[in-house]
Amino acid sequence: MGDAHYTGECFVFDYRTALNPQLEAMETTQCFACRAVVTPREQLPAQYVYEVSCPHCYNNDNLAAD
Ligand SMILES: [Zn+2]
Structure with missing residues (x-):
């Protein structure tokens, strides 16, 4: 019983990861x-840079300059 349950959990995890x-x-x-x-x-x-820019403001030069 326990073995079958474990196999099921494993399948779900692998499916989501893939x-x-x-x-x-x-x-x-x-x-x-x-x-x-x-x-x-x-x-x-590539437009997303942590603490610098994101796809929403990447093309906004005013924000980048400030
Ligand atoms: Zn942004």
Whole structure:
């Protein structure tokens, strides 16, 4: 009984990991520059730099200059 349950748990874990390995490791956060909510998916592009910029304000030169 216990063995079958363990196998089931294992399958669910592997399935989710295969779906989005990076998203599982990251959390929704807030951009230090523009205060926009940055989802894990939005943290993947190069425009997102921790405490510097995010895809929402990356093209805003005023925020970057200040
Ligand atoms: Zn931003």
